Amino acid sequence: MQHTEILTLIQSEPSLHQVIVKGWVRSFRSNRFIALNDGSTIKNIQCVVDFEKFEEETLKKITVGAAIEVKGLLVESQGQGQAVEIQVEAVEILGEANPEDVKLTILSPKRHSLEKLREQAHLRVRTNTFSAVMRTRSKLAFAIHEYFQKNGFNYMHAPIITGSDAEGAGEMFRVSALDPKNPPLDENGNINYKEDFFGKETNLTVSGQLEAETYAMGLGKVYTFGPTFRAENSNTSRHLAEFWMIEPEVAFNDLDANMDLAEDFIKYIVNYALENCADDLEFLEDRLLQDEKSKPQAERSDMALREKLKFIVDNNFKRVTYTEAIEILKRSKPNQKKKFKYIIDEWGADLQSEHERFLVEKHFKCPVILFDYPAKIKAFYMRLNDDGNTVRAMDVLFPGIGEIVGGSQREERYDVLKQKMETMGIDEKELWWYLELRKFGTAVHSGFGLGFERMVQFVTGMGNIRDVIPYPRTPGNAEF
Ligand code: 4AD
Ligand code: MG
Numbered sequence: 001m002q003h004t005e006i007l008t009l010i011q012s013e014p015s016l017h018q019v020i021v022k023g024w025v026r027s028f029r030s031n032r033f034i035a036l037n038d039g040s041t042i043k044n045i046q047c048v049v050d051f052e053k054f055e056e057e058t059l060k061k062i063t064v065g066a067a068i069e070v071k072g073l074l075v076e077s078q079g080q081g082q083a084v085e086i087q088v089e090a091v092e093i094l095g096e097a098n099p100e101d102v103k104l105t106i107l108s109p110k111r112h113s114l115e116k117l118r119e120q121a122h123l124r125v126r127t128n129t130f131s132a133v134m135r136t137r138s139k140l141a142f143a144i145h146e147y148f149q150k151n152g153f154n155y156m157h158a159p160i161i162t163g164s165d166a167e168g169a170g171e172m173f174r175v176s177a178l179d180p181k182n183p184p185l186d187e188n189g190n191i192n193y194k195e196d197f198f199g200k201e202t203n204l205t206v207s208g209q210l211e212a213e214t215y216a217m218g219l220g221k222v223y224t225f226g227p228t229f230r231a232e233n234s235n236t237s238r239h240l241a242e243f244w245m246i247e248p249e250v251a252f253n254d255l256d257a258n259m260d261l262a263e264d265f266i267k268y269i270v271n272y273a274l275e276n277c278a279d280d281l282e283f284l285e286d287r288l289l290q291d292e293k294s295k296p297q298a299e300r301s302d303m304a305l306r307e308k309l310k311f312i313v314d315n316n317f318k319r320v321t322y323t324e325a326i327e328i329l330k331r332s333k334p335n336q337k338k339k340f341k342y343i344i345d346e347w348g349a350d351l352q353s354e355h356e357r358f359l360v361e362k363h364f365k366c367p368v369i370l371f372d373y374p375a376k377i378k379a380f381y382m383r384l385n386d387d388g389n390t391v392r393a394m395d396v397l398f399p400g401i402g403e404i405v406g407g408s409q410r411e412e413r414y415d416v417l418k419q420k421m422e423t424m425g426i427d428e429k430e431l432w433w434y435l436e437l438r439k440f441g442t443a444v445h446s447g448f449g450l451g452f453e454r455m456v457q458f459v460t461g462m463g464n465i466r467d468v469i470p471y472p473r474t475p476g477n478a479e480f
Helices: 001-014 056-061 099-103 114-119 130-148 209-219 255-276 280-294 305-314 322-331 353-364 416-425 431-438 453-461
Strands: 017-028 033-037 045-048 067-076 084-095 202-204 223-229 243-251 319-322 368-374 389-396 401-408 447-450
Touching: 001 017, 001 045, 001 084, 017 045, 017 084, 033 067, 033 401, 056 084, 067 209, 067 255, 130 255, 130 280, 130 453, 209 223, 209 243, 209 431, 209 447, 243 255, 243 453, 255 280, 255 305, 255 368, 255 401, 255 447, 255 453, 280 305, 280 453, 305 353, 319 322, 319 353, 322 353, 322 368, 353 368, 353 389, 353 401, 389 447, 416 431, 447 453
Parallel strands: 045 084, 319 368
Antiparallel strands: 017 033, 017 067, 033 045, 067 084, 223 243, 243 447, 368 389, 389 401, 401 447
Protein backbone atom coordinates (compact mmCIF):
# COMPACT_ATOMS: atom_id res chain seq x y z
CA MET A 1 0.00 0.00 0.00
CA GLN A 2 1.38 3.44 -0.85
CA HIS A 3 2.07 5.65 2.14
CA THR A 4 -0.25 8.38 0.91
CA GLU A 5 -3.13 5.88 1.09
CA ILE A 6 -2.07 4.79 4.58
CA LEU A 7 -2.15 8.34 5.84
CA THR A 8 -5.76 8.85 4.83
CA LEU A 9 -7.08 5.39 5.61
CA ILE A 10 -7.69 5.85 9.29
CA GLN A 11 -9.74 9.00 8.75
CA SER A 12 -12.09 7.24 6.36
CA GLU A 13 -12.36 4.03 8.41
CA PRO A 14 -11.40 4.33 12.04
CA SER A 15 -11.31 0.55 12.66
CA LEU A 16 -7.98 -1.26 12.98
CA HIS A 17 -6.31 -2.16 9.72
CA GLN A 18 -3.86 -4.86 8.84
CA VAL A 19 -1.52 -3.27 6.29
CA ILE A 20 1.54 -4.12 4.26
CA VAL A 21 3.90 -1.29 3.33
CA LYS A 22 7.21 -1.13 1.58
CA GLY A 23 9.78 1.61 1.55
CA TRP A 24 13.29 2.72 2.43
CA VAL A 25 14.47 3.12 6.00
CA ARG A 26 15.19 6.74 6.86
CA SER A 27 16.09 6.03 10.49
CA PHE A 28 15.78 3.32 13.12
CA ARG A 29 15.81 4.75 16.63
CA SER A 30 16.45 2.73 19.81
CA ASN A 31 15.84 -0.55 17.99
CA ARG A 32 12.18 0.44 18.18
CA PHE A 33 11.05 3.20 15.78
CA ILE A 34 11.54 2.81 12.05
CA ALA A 35 10.92 5.90 9.91
CA LEU A 36 9.91 4.47 6.56
CA ASN A 37 9.45 6.38 3.33
CA ASP A 38 8.28 5.12 -0.06
CA GLY A 39 8.60 8.42 -1.91
CA SER A 40 4.87 9.05 -2.24
CA THR A 41 4.88 11.72 0.47
CA ILE A 42 7.31 13.81 2.49
CA LYS A 43 5.82 12.26 5.63
CA ASN A 44 7.57 9.16 6.93
CA ILE A 45 5.49 6.31 8.28
CA GLN A 46 6.49 5.41 11.78
CA CYS A 47 6.71 1.66 12.32
CA VAL A 48 6.98 0.53 15.93
CA VAL A 49 8.99 -2.62 16.55
CA ASP A 50 8.75 -4.71 19.67
CA PHE A 51 12.37 -5.81 19.41
CA GLU A 52 11.99 -8.77 21.73
CA LYS A 53 9.79 -10.42 19.13
CA PHE A 54 12.38 -10.24 16.35
CA GLU A 55 15.62 -11.99 15.69
CA GLU A 56 18.80 -10.06 16.20
CA GLU A 57 19.82 -10.93 12.61
CA THR A 58 16.75 -9.21 11.15
CA LEU A 59 17.00 -6.13 13.38
CA LYS A 60 20.63 -5.67 12.37
CA LYS A 61 19.60 -5.36 8.75
CA ILE A 62 17.08 -2.59 9.35
CA THR A 63 19.59 0.11 8.53
CA VAL A 64 19.36 3.53 6.92
CA GLY A 65 18.87 3.14 3.18
CA ALA A 66 17.68 -0.48 3.26
CA ALA A 67 14.45 -1.43 1.45
CA ILE A 68 12.03 -3.34 3.66
CA GLU A 69 8.48 -4.65 3.76
CA VAL A 70 6.51 -4.26 6.95
CA LYS A 71 3.33 -6.06 7.88
CA GLY A 72 1.38 -4.82 10.86
CA LEU A 73 -1.54 -3.08 12.46
CA LEU A 74 -2.26 0.53 11.54
CA VAL A 75 -3.19 2.45 14.69
CA GLU A 76 -3.53 6.04 15.79
CA SER A 77 -0.18 7.17 17.06
CA GLN A 78 0.40 7.79 20.75
CA GLY A 79 3.51 9.82 20.09
CA GLN A 80 3.78 13.30 18.67
CA GLY A 81 4.71 14.15 15.11
CA GLN A 82 2.48 11.67 13.27
CA ALA A 83 -1.20 10.79 13.18
CA VAL A 84 -0.78 7.08 12.59
CA GLU A 85 1.80 4.41 13.08
CA ILE A 86 2.20 0.74 12.34
CA GLN A 87 2.67 -1.84 15.06
CA VAL A 88 5.02 -4.17 13.28
CA GLU A 89 4.17 -7.87 13.18
CA ALA A 90 6.55 -8.98 10.45
CA VAL A 91 9.51 -7.44 8.63
CA GLU A 92 11.10 -8.61 5.45
CA ILE A 93 14.42 -7.17 4.30
CA LEU A 94 14.07 -6.58 0.57
CA GLY A 95 17.42 -4.93 -0.12
CA GLU A 96 20.16 -4.41 2.41
CA ALA A 97 22.28 -1.25 2.71
CA ASN A 98 25.65 -1.70 4.37
CA PRO A 99 26.04 1.07 6.99
CA GLU A 100 29.75 1.47 6.25
CA ASP A 101 28.98 2.13 2.56
CA VAL A 102 25.98 4.33 3.38
CA LYS A 103 28.21 6.54 5.54
CA LEU A 104 30.11 7.54 2.42
CA THR A 105 26.98 8.69 0.61
CA ILE A 106 24.37 11.39 0.90
CA LEU A 107 22.00 8.76 2.30
CA SER A 108 23.72 9.14 5.67
CA PRO A 109 21.29 11.00 7.89
CA LYS A 110 22.68 14.51 8.18
CA ARG A 111 22.21 17.70 6.21
CA HIS A 112 24.42 17.58 3.13
CA SER A 113 25.18 20.58 0.96
CA LEU A 114 23.30 20.88 -2.34
CA GLU A 115 26.64 20.71 -4.15
CA LYS A 116 27.37 17.37 -2.48
CA LEU A 117 23.93 16.09 -3.46
CA ARG A 118 24.60 17.03 -7.09
CA GLU A 119 27.66 14.78 -7.09
CA GLN A 120 25.39 11.87 -6.23
CA ALA A 121 22.48 12.73 -8.47
CA HIS A 122 21.50 9.06 -8.67
CA LEU A 123 20.77 9.01 -4.92
CA ARG A 124 19.56 12.52 -4.19
CA VAL A 125 15.90 11.81 -4.85
CA ARG A 126 15.98 9.76 -1.63
CA THR A 127 16.46 12.95 0.38
CA ASN A 128 13.55 15.01 1.69
CA THR A 129 14.48 18.11 -0.27
CA PHE A 130 14.76 16.39 -3.62
CA SER A 131 11.77 14.18 -3.26
CA ALA A 132 9.72 17.29 -2.40
CA VAL A 133 11.07 19.18 -5.41
CA MET A 134 10.54 16.28 -7.82
CA ARG A 135 6.99 15.57 -6.68
CA THR A 136 6.21 19.27 -7.12
CA ARG A 137 7.82 19.23 -10.57
CA SER A 138 5.60 16.31 -11.57
CA LYS A 139 2.47 18.03 -10.27
CA LEU A 140 3.34 21.23 -12.13
CA ALA A 141 3.77 19.28 -15.37
CA PHE A 142 0.30 17.83 -14.87
CA ALA A 143 -1.17 21.27 -14.11
CA ILE A 144 0.30 22.61 -17.35
CA HIS A 145 -1.35 19.92 -19.43
CA GLU A 146 -4.58 20.33 -17.50
CA TYR A 147 -4.66 24.09 -18.10
CA PHE A 148 -4.19 23.81 -21.86
CA GLN A 149 -6.43 20.79 -22.32
CA LYS A 150 -9.24 22.51 -20.38
CA ASN A 151 -8.85 25.60 -22.56
CA GLY A 152 -9.10 23.96 -25.96
CA PHE A 153 -5.40 23.66 -26.84
CA ASN A 154 -3.93 20.71 -28.75
CA TYR A 155 -0.70 19.19 -27.46
CA MET A 156 1.74 19.33 -30.32
CA HIS A 157 4.98 17.30 -30.36
CA ALA A 158 7.60 19.48 -31.97
CA PRO A 159 10.61 17.68 -33.47
CA ILE A 160 13.76 17.34 -31.37
CA ILE A 161 16.11 17.10 -34.34
CA THR A 162 15.70 20.08 -36.67
CA GLY A 163 17.36 21.63 -39.66
CA SER A 164 16.82 25.19 -38.47
CA ASP A 165 17.82 27.61 -35.74
CA ALA A 166 14.53 28.92 -34.34
CA GLU A 167 16.10 31.73 -32.33
CA GLY A 168 18.72 32.68 -34.88
CA ALA A 169 21.26 32.86 -32.07
CA GLY A 170 23.60 30.08 -33.23
CA GLU A 171 23.54 28.24 -29.91
CA MET A 172 22.93 24.78 -31.29
CA PHE A 173 24.20 21.30 -30.55
CA ARG A 174 24.98 19.61 -33.84
CA VAL A 175 23.50 16.22 -34.62
CA SER A 176 25.60 14.09 -36.93
CA ALA A 177 25.96 10.43 -37.81
CA LEU A 178 29.27 10.92 -39.57
CA ASP A 179 32.40 9.16 -38.37
CA PRO A 180 34.22 12.00 -36.55
CA LYS A 181 37.59 10.39 -37.30
CA ASN A 182 37.00 10.13 -40.99
CA PRO A 183 34.26 12.49 -42.20
CA PRO A 184 33.56 12.89 -45.92
CA LEU A 185 35.02 16.15 -47.26
CA ASP A 186 33.87 18.39 -50.08
CA GLU A 187 36.11 19.85 -52.78
CA ASN A 188 37.19 22.67 -50.39
CA GLY A 189 38.22 20.25 -47.66
CA ASN A 190 35.22 21.05 -45.43
CA ILE A 191 33.01 18.36 -43.89
CA ASN A 192 30.40 17.41 -46.46
CA TYR A 193 27.10 17.30 -44.59
CA LYS A 194 25.29 16.32 -47.76
CA GLU A 195 26.61 12.85 -47.02
CA ASP A 196 25.39 12.97 -43.42
CA PHE A 197 22.32 11.02 -42.22
CA PHE A 198 19.78 13.70 -43.18
CA GLY A 199 21.69 14.97 -46.19
CA LYS A 200 22.22 18.33 -44.46
CA GLU A 201 23.42 19.90 -41.23
CA THR A 202 21.05 19.26 -38.34
CA ASN A 203 20.88 20.19 -34.67
CA LEU A 204 18.93 19.67 -31.46
CA THR A 205 16.01 22.08 -31.27
CA VAL A 206 16.45 25.35 -29.35
CA SER A 207 12.68 25.97 -29.44
CA GLY A 208 9.60 24.33 -30.96
CA GLN A 209 8.08 27.70 -31.79
CA LEU A 210 8.42 27.79 -35.57
CA GLU A 211 6.84 24.35 -35.95
CA ALA A 212 4.18 25.28 -33.36
CA GLU A 213 3.31 28.32 -35.48
CA THR A 214 2.61 26.09 -38.47
CA TYR A 215 0.28 23.97 -36.33
CA ALA A 216 -1.48 26.97 -34.78
CA MET A 217 -2.28 28.04 -38.33
CA GLY A 218 -4.22 24.81 -38.76
CA LEU A 219 -5.42 23.79 -35.30
CA GLY A 220 -5.91 27.29 -33.88
CA LYS A 221 -4.55 26.70 -30.39
CA VAL A 222 -1.55 24.49 -29.72
CA TYR A 223 1.12 24.04 -27.08
CA THR A 224 4.39 22.13 -27.00
CA PHE A 225 5.97 20.73 -23.85
CA GLY A 226 9.31 19.13 -24.48
CA PRO A 227 13.05 19.29 -24.04
CA THR A 228 15.01 22.07 -25.74
CA PHE A 229 18.76 22.48 -25.99
CA ARG A 230 21.10 25.45 -25.94
CA ALA A 231 24.85 25.37 -26.34
CA GLU A 232 25.22 28.71 -24.59
CA ASN A 233 28.17 28.88 -22.27
CA SER A 234 26.26 30.37 -19.33
CA ASN A 235 27.34 29.03 -15.99
CA THR A 236 24.60 30.63 -13.92
CA SER A 237 21.97 29.46 -11.47
CA ARG A 238 19.26 29.97 -14.14
CA HIS A 239 20.72 28.33 -17.26
CA LEU A 240 20.79 24.73 -18.40
CA ALA A 241 22.03 23.27 -21.68
CA GLU A 242 18.98 20.96 -21.69
CA PHE A 243 15.76 22.38 -20.31
CA TRP A 244 12.05 21.83 -20.81
CA MET A 245 9.95 24.48 -22.43
CA ILE A 246 6.20 24.99 -22.73
CA GLU A 247 5.28 26.93 -25.84
CA PRO A 248 1.65 27.83 -26.53
CA GLU A 249 0.86 29.37 -29.90
CA VAL A 250 -2.52 30.85 -30.79
CA ALA A 251 -3.94 31.94 -34.16
CA PHE A 252 -5.68 35.35 -34.12
CA ASN A 253 -4.18 36.36 -30.74
CA ASP A 254 -2.41 39.71 -30.66
CA LEU A 255 0.17 40.73 -28.06
CA ASP A 256 -2.44 41.83 -25.49
CA ALA A 257 -4.22 38.50 -25.72
CA ASN A 258 -0.82 36.80 -25.44
CA MET A 259 -0.08 38.68 -22.20
CA ASP A 260 -3.52 37.76 -20.84
CA LEU A 261 -2.87 34.11 -21.64
CA ALA A 262 0.58 34.09 -20.01
CA GLU A 263 -0.73 35.70 -16.84
CA ASP A 264 -3.77 33.45 -16.55
CA PHE A 265 -1.71 30.32 -17.26
CA ILE A 266 1.00 31.16 -14.73
CA LYS A 267 -1.55 31.94 -12.02
CA TYR A 268 -3.33 28.66 -12.71
CA ILE A 269 -0.27 26.48 -12.31
CA VAL A 270 1.07 28.32 -9.26
CA ASN A 271 -2.32 28.02 -7.62
CA TYR A 272 -2.45 24.33 -8.55
CA ALA A 273 0.83 23.79 -6.71
CA LEU A 274 -0.46 25.65 -3.66
CA GLU A 275 -3.54 23.46 -3.58
CA ASN A 276 -1.94 20.12 -4.47
CA CYS A 277 1.57 20.20 -3.07
CA ALA A 278 0.81 21.54 0.42
CA ASP A 279 2.98 19.09 2.41
CA ASP A 280 5.98 19.43 0.13
CA LEU A 281 5.73 23.22 -0.02
CA GLU A 282 5.46 23.40 3.75
CA PHE A 283 8.63 21.34 4.04
CA LEU A 284 10.47 23.47 1.46
CA GLU A 285 9.29 26.66 3.13
CA ASP A 286 10.69 25.53 6.51
CA ARG A 287 13.95 24.59 4.85
CA LEU A 288 14.20 28.05 3.28
CA LEU A 289 13.39 29.74 6.57
CA GLN A 290 16.33 27.93 8.19
CA ASP A 291 18.60 29.11 5.37
CA GLU A 292 17.31 32.66 5.72
CA LYS A 293 18.30 32.73 9.38
CA SER A 294 21.95 32.44 8.42
CA LYS A 295 21.71 35.53 6.18
CA PRO A 296 22.14 39.15 7.33
CA GLN A 297 18.79 40.79 8.16
CA ALA A 298 18.87 43.09 5.11
CA GLU A 299 19.14 40.20 2.68
CA ARG A 300 16.36 38.11 4.16
CA SER A 301 13.23 37.65 2.13
CA ASP A 302 10.22 39.40 3.64
CA MET A 303 7.80 36.70 2.48
CA ALA A 304 7.67 33.00 3.22
CA LEU A 305 7.52 30.67 0.21
CA ARG A 306 3.78 30.05 0.11
CA GLU A 307 3.05 33.70 0.79
CA LYS A 308 5.17 34.54 -2.26
CA LEU A 309 3.21 32.08 -4.40
CA LYS A 310 -0.09 33.41 -3.14
CA PHE A 311 1.02 36.92 -3.98
CA ILE A 312 1.55 35.87 -7.61
CA VAL A 313 -1.91 34.33 -7.80
CA ASP A 314 -3.70 37.30 -6.20
CA ASN A 315 -2.02 40.27 -7.90
CA ASN A 316 -2.02 41.66 -11.40
CA PHE A 317 1.22 41.59 -13.32
CA LYS A 318 2.41 45.10 -14.15
CA ARG A 319 2.64 45.74 -17.92
CA VAL A 320 5.36 48.19 -18.91
CA THR A 321 7.02 49.05 -22.22
CA TYR A 322 10.74 48.60 -22.63
CA THR A 323 11.05 52.37 -23.16
CA GLU A 324 9.31 53.15 -19.85
CA ALA A 325 11.50 50.58 -18.11
CA ILE A 326 14.66 52.23 -19.44
CA GLU A 327 13.43 55.60 -18.12
CA ILE A 328 12.91 54.05 -14.69
CA LEU A 329 16.32 52.42 -14.74
CA LYS A 330 17.96 55.68 -15.83
CA ARG A 331 16.31 57.53 -12.95
CA SER A 332 17.22 54.90 -10.38
CA LYS A 333 20.25 55.97 -8.43
CA PRO A 334 23.23 53.65 -8.46
CA ASN A 335 22.59 51.46 -5.51
CA GLN A 336 25.30 50.83 -2.96
CA LYS A 337 24.25 47.23 -2.88
CA LYS A 338 26.28 45.35 -5.43
CA LYS A 339 23.31 43.63 -6.98
CA PHE A 340 21.84 46.71 -8.65
CA LYS A 341 25.01 48.68 -9.15
CA TYR A 342 24.98 48.60 -12.91
CA ILE A 343 22.76 51.31 -14.37
CA ILE A 344 21.60 51.38 -17.90
CA ASP A 345 21.69 54.71 -19.72
CA GLU A 346 21.15 53.79 -23.30
CA TRP A 347 17.93 53.01 -25.16
CA GLY A 348 18.49 49.85 -27.18
CA ALA A 349 20.67 47.98 -24.68
CA ASP A 350 19.60 44.51 -23.62
CA LEU A 351 18.54 44.26 -20.00
CA GLN A 352 20.78 42.27 -17.67
CA SER A 353 19.14 40.10 -15.07
CA GLU A 354 20.05 42.64 -12.39
CA HIS A 355 17.95 45.26 -14.23
CA GLU A 356 15.05 42.87 -14.49
CA ARG A 357 15.28 42.05 -10.83
CA PHE A 358 15.53 45.72 -9.91
CA LEU A 359 12.27 46.45 -11.74
CA VAL A 360 10.46 43.51 -10.16
CA GLU A 361 11.89 43.42 -6.66
CA LYS A 362 12.66 47.06 -5.89
CA HIS A 363 10.56 49.23 -8.19
CA PHE A 364 7.22 47.59 -8.95
CA LYS A 365 7.38 44.92 -6.26
CA CYS A 366 5.29 42.54 -8.36
CA PRO A 367 5.72 40.43 -11.53
CA VAL A 368 6.27 42.61 -14.57
CA ILE A 369 5.54 42.06 -18.24
CA LEU A 370 7.92 44.14 -20.33
CA PHE A 371 6.88 44.62 -23.94
CA ASP A 372 7.72 46.49 -27.16
CA TYR A 373 11.45 45.86 -27.11
CA PRO A 374 13.95 47.31 -29.61
CA ALA A 375 13.89 45.19 -32.76
CA LYS A 376 17.68 44.93 -32.77
CA ILE A 377 17.93 42.89 -29.57
CA LYS A 378 15.10 40.45 -30.35
CA ALA A 379 14.62 37.50 -32.70
CA PHE A 380 13.80 37.89 -36.40
CA TYR A 381 10.23 36.53 -36.21
CA MET A 382 8.73 39.22 -33.96
CA ARG A 383 6.18 41.63 -35.40
CA LEU A 384 7.56 45.04 -36.22
CA ASN A 385 5.66 47.98 -34.72
CA ASP A 386 4.67 50.99 -36.81
CA ASP A 387 7.54 53.01 -35.33
CA GLY A 388 9.89 50.74 -37.30
CA ASN A 389 12.17 50.44 -34.23
CA THR A 390 10.40 48.22 -31.76
CA VAL A 391 8.82 44.78 -31.94
CA ARG A 392 5.80 43.20 -30.29
CA ALA A 393 7.92 41.21 -27.85
CA MET A 394 7.10 40.45 -24.23
CA ASP A 395 9.09 39.03 -21.33
CA VAL A 396 7.52 38.07 -18.02
CA LEU A 397 9.87 38.93 -15.17
CA PHE A 398 9.62 37.25 -11.77
CA PRO A 399 11.08 38.03 -8.36
CA GLY A 400 14.23 36.04 -7.64
CA ILE A 401 14.28 34.63 -11.17
CA GLY A 402 14.23 37.46 -13.71
CA GLU A 403 12.91 36.33 -17.10
CA ILE A 404 10.61 33.35 -16.75
CA VAL A 405 8.67 33.74 -20.03
CA GLY A 406 9.70 35.11 -23.41
CA GLY A 407 7.17 35.58 -26.18
CA SER A 408 5.81 37.78 -28.94
CA GLN A 409 3.24 38.50 -31.59
CA ARG A 410 4.73 37.02 -34.75
CA GLU A 411 5.44 38.85 -37.99
CA GLU A 412 2.60 37.66 -40.20
CA ARG A 413 3.36 39.89 -43.24
CA TYR A 414 5.30 38.04 -45.94
CA ASP A 415 7.23 41.00 -47.28
CA VAL A 416 8.18 42.41 -43.89
CA LEU A 417 9.35 39.01 -42.65
CA LYS A 418 11.36 38.34 -45.79
CA GLN A 419 13.05 41.72 -45.47
CA LYS A 420 13.78 41.18 -41.80
CA MET A 421 15.32 37.76 -42.42
CA GLU A 422 17.52 39.26 -45.06
CA THR A 423 18.81 42.07 -42.85
CA MET A 424 19.32 39.73 -39.89
CA GLY A 425 21.21 37.18 -41.98
CA ILE A 426 18.67 34.35 -41.67
CA ASP A 427 18.98 31.93 -44.56
CA GLU A 428 15.74 31.93 -46.51
CA LYS A 429 16.60 28.57 -48.02
CA GLU A 430 16.50 26.95 -44.59
CA LEU A 431 13.26 28.57 -43.48
CA TRP A 432 11.37 28.62 -46.80
CA TRP A 433 8.46 26.76 -45.20
CA TYR A 434 8.20 29.30 -42.40
CA LEU A 435 8.04 32.14 -44.91
CA GLU A 436 5.57 30.25 -47.10
CA LEU A 437 3.18 29.99 -44.16
CA ARG A 438 2.62 33.74 -44.68
CA LYS A 439 1.40 33.11 -48.22
CA PHE A 440 -1.60 30.95 -47.45
CA GLY A 441 -4.17 32.57 -45.20
CA THR A 442 -1.73 34.44 -43.02
CA ALA A 443 -3.15 35.89 -39.80
CA VAL A 444 -2.16 37.65 -36.62
CA HIS A 445 -0.84 35.07 -34.16
CA SER A 446 1.26 34.96 -31.05
CA GLY A 447 2.76 32.74 -28.39
CA PHE A 448 5.40 32.43 -25.73
CA GLY A 449 7.83 30.05 -24.07
CA LEU A 450 7.87 29.29 -20.35
CA GLY A 451 11.10 27.81 -19.02
CA PHE A 452 9.78 24.89 -17.00
CA GLU A 453 12.78 24.64 -14.67
CA ARG A 454 12.65 28.35 -13.88
CA MET A 455 9.02 27.89 -12.87
CA VAL A 456 9.88 24.84 -10.73
CA GLN A 457 12.64 26.95 -9.15
CA PHE A 458 10.20 29.70 -8.33
CA VAL A 459 7.56 27.39 -6.87
CA THR A 460 9.99 25.33 -4.76
CA GLY A 461 12.21 28.27 -3.80
CA MET A 462 15.36 26.41 -4.92
CA GLY A 463 18.24 28.80 -5.58
CA ASN A 464 19.97 26.82 -8.33
CA ILE A 465 18.34 25.49 -11.49
CA ARG A 466 20.58 22.39 -11.28
CA ASP A 467 18.51 21.32 -8.28
CA VAL A 468 15.10 21.20 -9.97
CA ILE A 469 15.86 18.78 -12.83
CA PRO A 470 16.85 15.14 -12.24
CA TYR A 471 20.09 15.17 -14.26
CA PRO A 472 21.23 18.72 -15.05
CA ARG A 473 23.23 19.32 -18.20
CA THR A 474 25.57 22.31 -17.88
CA PRO A 475 28.92 23.20 -19.46
CA GLY A 476 31.38 20.45 -18.56
CA ASN A 477 28.79 18.32 -16.81
CA ALA A 478 27.08 15.24 -18.22
CA GLU A 479 28.33 12.74 -15.64
CA PHE A 480 25.10 10.81 -15.21
O1 4AD B 1 13.23 33.70 -24.38
P1 4AD B 1 13.43 32.40 -25.08
O2 4AD B 1 14.75 32.14 -25.70
O3 4AD B 1 12.26 32.30 -26.14
C1 4AD B 1 12.08 31.34 -27.06
O4 4AD B 1 12.74 30.34 -27.19
C2 4AD B 1 10.84 31.55 -27.89
N1 4AD B 1 10.97 30.75 -29.10
C3 4AD B 1 9.62 31.18 -27.08
C4 4AD B 1 8.32 31.38 -27.83
O5 4AD B 1 7.96 32.52 -28.07
N2 4AD B 1 7.64 30.32 -28.18
O6 4AD B 1 13.13 31.20 -24.07
C5 4AD B 1 11.90 31.12 -23.41
C6 4AD B 1 12.09 30.83 -21.94
C7 4AD B 1 12.87 31.89 -21.18
O7 4AD B 1 12.04 32.94 -20.79
C8 4AD B 1 13.41 31.11 -20.01
O8 4AD B 1 12.41 30.95 -19.01
C9 4AD B 1 13.65 29.74 -20.61
O9 4AD B 1 12.86 29.64 -21.77
N3 4AD B 1 15.07 29.56 -20.97
C10 4AD B 1 15.93 28.79 -20.27
N4 4AD B 1 15.77 28.05 -19.18
C11 4AD B 1 16.83 27.37 -18.71
N5 4AD B 1 18.04 27.37 -19.30
C12 4AD B 1 18.26 28.10 -20.43
N6 4AD B 1 19.45 28.07 -21.02
C13 4AD B 1 17.17 28.85 -20.98
N7 4AD B 1 17.01 29.65 -22.05
C14 4AD B 1 15.73 30.06 -22.03
MG1 MG C 1 14.21 35.44 -23.90
